[in-house]
Amino acid sequence: MIYKYFKECKKLIVLITLLGMLIGMLFFITKDTPPTLVLKKKKINIEYGQTYYANFKGLVDTTGMSKKEICYLKKNVSITDNLQNEDQKSYPAVGKYKIFIKYNNKLSTIQIICKDTLAPVLAFPKNVDVIKESDLESIDFKSLIIATDLSPLKEIQIDTSQIDIHRIGEYQVKVFVEDIYKNRREKEFKVNVTENKQETTNSQNNQENNVNKIESENNKPNEDITISQSNEKNNVKDHLDNGHQQTKPPQMVYWYECYLCGLYVDSNVSLEDAKKKFDQTKCTDAIEFSGIEWRHSRFHYGINHS
Template structure:
């Protein structure tokens, strides 16, 4: 044994022996480092700390999409937990903040996910909208001619028609905008063309129609139809106003023209509402709604004296010294009030019919189908006649 030990010591002292010893030491160190590396846990890291998703998109990542150097980990020890849930009834999450948590043994990292709505609503508007001269723009239904879509809840349309002079024929511009609940806003401009009110016969009406152009755009046009052909159309006027400017104020709605005294011409041509005439109904139900207390005197016989007052259908007129009150028995201050009075009278008679207080024939006799002879006094008040079938 002593001889063997002395031989090893002698070998180490030689150059060759020293090289062998150094090699053995290096091999041992490499093995030790390898063992330590294999047993050491990898540091868990995310590819992205924060992710932003547009509302309407989905985000369901896999571990290999989230974790850096995914292949260096034992996938069995990697776990993913997500708070992302789809909005009720939809296939994508609602706007909000979410988290995706990844764990590996004792390590844990969290990815933040934010769903935001930055997309503007889609707004479709007509290429051109025809408007009858004299139309009260405050009652013109612009909204029904527009179409907006968005994944989020939309606010109401903002419509600016301040540049439109409805009493003067010509082309104008209407500004339209719409925004969603997250303040994403879309603007559009619409050409509005004011046209003369056409002359029509007693059995005709002016209807509003949406026409598709060759290039796919839409145009809103007004055309003259027979009443019998317009039951499913939007009637904008049943007046035969010729739009003639005279030295007297001439205003027509729903029928013939009435001239009042020697006053300046306002020539306001307000379109009257005419619901699909109840006399055209074959099933006994009325689509027209009448007004409270109105008597069907098919002649416009209600009048007031120059100094007194007259009452028709339960509505008392005030004293006017220039023109007689119409068979409506009312004086109002604006065309919108005429429209409201028409709606009220329709509601009144419609309720009576539905409640069984009157029969269908009585409804046809009592319920006006529109209004006509709208004219104003020099004091600024307006009166009119009910039009019956």
């Protein structure tokens, strides 16, 4: 009886020992197994004109991992890319690039596609006056229009087919411009066909002289400084709230604004100049990685005119 009891205990001890060894082996196997690298994206699209910096947080998915596992990944993951800025620019050219992620002797790649999807910006006067019976083809409407874009532009196209130069009235002129990536902008502005005020004034003065039979060398016809038939360019003039007079071209204000920290910078020189100022200031809401200065990763830009 005692022998049988001892035999059963011996079996139980062996089973407990084996179970303990199995648990220990599983613990050490799990402990020594490095975390699996999971990438957030296989492809990244960026807008032409934006800078992009490949970093651990933006590329590696650490959902459900412990701090120790995340720390291990950060120490053992190497991130490089072949992004190259365009000549004399602070952002890459339109094209395809790659990010290379090396981890435990395995290399993964993420494709970066830089596209220009933004249409050009157009600036022009809201209203333009032309004199009735003027030679419409000789009027240089393009000189009143400013088109800007980061990419090269095709020639500005203007549709004046709605204007009846023989009738006083208000007409719509369409402006089209497209960049080399077929991003198209279409706008309209008003053209007012008006009377030649100087001719009207001369006619009225002549009628008064004929009726009253008064001749005076000192009385001269009224002059209208907004029109001159001898100068082709003066056939076009801006229509302003304070009267009809030729105005200066609109002043351009180029600006950049960060979505994250709210930084706003502008320049009267160019978008390039505004972007340079923008990049010189750190983003207070960005995340620093591998010693790279904080950058504005989410922003927009534009051109205003006054």
